[in-house]
Amino acid sequence: AKEIVQRTKKRDDIVNNRFIGNEINQLSLTVAQASASISDSKTQLLTYWSQVPLYKGPRSAMDAMAQGTLTSSTTEFIASK
Structure with a gap:
């Protein structure tokens, strides 16, 4: 029995x-x-972003986008452009 178990x-x-x-x-x-x-x-x-022209908006909005601190008014301003 032990052999079978092994x-x-x-x-x-x-x-x-x-x-x-x-x-x-x-x-x-x-x-x-x-x-x-x-x-x-x-x-x-990378290919897509190399073909997209640079955004030439207000400097404060660009800084806010880079830092991820967009406020609703900044977002509305950018969206209205």
Whole structure:
């Protein structure tokens, strides 16, 4: 009986290790695909921003945008342009 338990445990370990290996490979592939997608998006965004003319609005509004401190009046002013 002890020998059967040992063989069963060994077989379970092999099956579990194979399953874990497959899961790791699948997750690695998913991470690689996501990384490629992010790189592609970065390239597209860089291309887009290189083609957009620079905004020539009031300096305070540009500073607020850069700092992320836009107020509703600043936003309304920019939107009305």
